[in-house]
Amino acid sequence: MRYFITGTAGFIGFHLARRLLQDGHEVVGFDGMTHYYNIRLKHMRNAALAQFPAFRAVTAMLEDRKALEDAVSSAKPDIIIHLAAQAGVRYSLENPHAYLTSNLEGSWNVLEAAKGAGIQHLLLASTSSIYGANSSVPFRETDRADEPLTFYAATKKSMELMAHSYSHLHKIPTTAFRFFTVYGPWGRPDMALFKFVKNILQDQPIEIYGQGKMSRDFTYIDDLVESIVRLAAVIPSESNRVNDERVETLSHQAPFRVVNIGGGQQVSLLDFVETVEKALARPAKRVMLPMQKGDVPRTFASADLLVALTGYKPTTPLATGVEAFVEWYLEAHRELEAQTA
Numbered sequence: 645m646r647y648f649i650t651g652t653a654g655f656i657g658f659h660l661a662r663r664l665l666q667d668g669h670e671v672v673g674f675d676g677m678t679h680y681y682n683i684r685l686k687h688m689r690n691a692a693l694a695q696f697p698a699f700r701a702v703t704a705m706l707e708d709r710k711a712l713e714d715a716v717s718s719a720k721p722d723i724i725i726h727l728a729a730q731a732g733v734r735y736s737l738e739n740p741h742a743y744l745t746s747n748l749e750g751s752w753n754v755l756e757a758a759k760g761a762g763i764q765h766l767l768l769a770s771t772s773s774i775y776g777a778n779s780s781v782p783f784r785e786t787d788r789a790d791e792p793l794t795f796y797a798a799t800k801k802s803m804e805l806m807a808h809s810y811s812h813l814h815k816i817p818t819t820a821f822r823f824f825t826v827y828g829p830w831g832r833p834d835m836a837l838f839k840f841v842k843n844i845l846q847d848q849p850i851e852i853y854g855q856g857k858m859s860r861d862f863t864y865i866d867d868l869v870e871s872i873v874r875l876a877a878v879i880p881s882e883s884n885r886v887n888d889e890r891v892e893t894l895s896h897q898a899p900f901r902v903v904n905i906g907g908g909q910q911v912s913l914l915d916f917v918e919t920v921e922k923a924l925a926r927p928a929k930r931v932m933l934p935m936q937k938g939d940v941p942r943t944f945a946s947a948d949l950l951v952a953l954t955g956y957k958p959t960t961p962l963a964t965g966v967e968a969f970v971e972w973y974l975e976a977h978r979e980l981e982a983q984t985a
């Protein structure tokens with residue numbers, strides 16, 4: 645199969661592309677190499693992918709509609725997976741414009757490019773953040789998700805809505821998956837695990853928001869990739885409608901479905917810190933801080949629809965995933981820091 649994946653220099657896109665290449669598929673990766681975090685890490689991921697002859701990288705921004713359309717039409721993909729985005733909850737307070745252009749205009753350009761491409765399936769990355777402060781847990785895809793607390797979440801929810809209309813109008817089978825706090829080797833420097841490990845090793849304090857009372861449903865990267873690979877093969881259509889109305893999100897108007905990818909395990913922030921301390925065999929210097937603007941108190945996925953569609957759900961224990969991250973970090977950090985100094 646031929647895959648066109650946006651965001652392959654990013655954390656998730658890199659892992660997904662590598663897995664598909666290992667499985668013998670062809671991958672064209674499209675990434676604008678933005679400077680949101682250490683660009684060196686993106687170059688390292690690209691270099692690892694470049695070792696596969698079936699990988700081709702296109703460096704351009706999603707906002708460059710012509711570049712994107714040309715890249716898609718020359719790739720002739722069977723499947724498009726759109727992961728490139730301005731990610732990060734907190735940064736959307738500082739620089740909302742990056743979210744507007746990447747996640748709205750950029751995603752619209754992906755829909756336009758997909759429209760005439762004759763693909764079998766379009767898959768798009770959305771986020772658990774769109775559940776906002778929903779208090780009923782676990783979060784089900786059928787729950788209302790109309791009260792985003794951040795502009796990041798608002799742009800992702802908007803992307804889902806835009807995609808539904810394109811799916812209906814142009815008959816594009818589309819799956820929008822909502823990810824829940826993904827972590828693991830090659831992870832993002834702006835996320836808690838990377839920051840905590842780095843600071844603890846440098847004997848620097850770590851900042852714990854919400855006085856540690858928040859909880860997250862953490863998803864190990866390999867489990868996420870396995871879920872995406874399986875979902876890519878489940879092309880939304882009436883013939884595979886799930887027989888349980890409480891979980892099914894397949895639209896009655898379009899071959900469009902929303903699916904959570906999360907294991908449904910809530911971990912408190914303090915338990916998370918302890919797991920990191922154990923993996924490093926070092927205590928953290930903790931600075932307890934209030935909730936940050938836009939933070940949600942908890943995330944907790946219902947995996948029922950994912951299981952109904954794929955027979956699979958994420959299960960890697962947090963301690964195992966954190967250890968794998970630490971092992972990678974200890975190997976990679978010198979190269980990462982050397983280039984940014």
Ligand SMILES: NC(=O)c1ccc[n+]([C@@H]2O[C@H](COP(=O)([O-])OP(=O)(O)OC[C@H]3O[C@@H](n4cnc5c(N)ncnc54)[C@H](O)[C@@H]3O)[C@@H](O)[C@H]2O)c1
Pocket residue numbers: 650651652653654655656657674675676677678679680686704705706707726727728729730731732745746750769770771772822823824825826827832
């Ligand atoms: N990591 C998580 O926990 C998590 C949780 C929920 C949702 N998501 C979503 O998953 C997707 C992948 O996230 P990630 O963690 O790999 O993030 P990432 O920042 O590591 O990767 C995103 C990639 O997209 C590229 N990019 C950003 N804006 C672009 C633009 N306008 N044009 C071209 N390229 C652009 C960046 O250069 C980067 O390499 C994103 O859509 C994100 O919103 C991630």
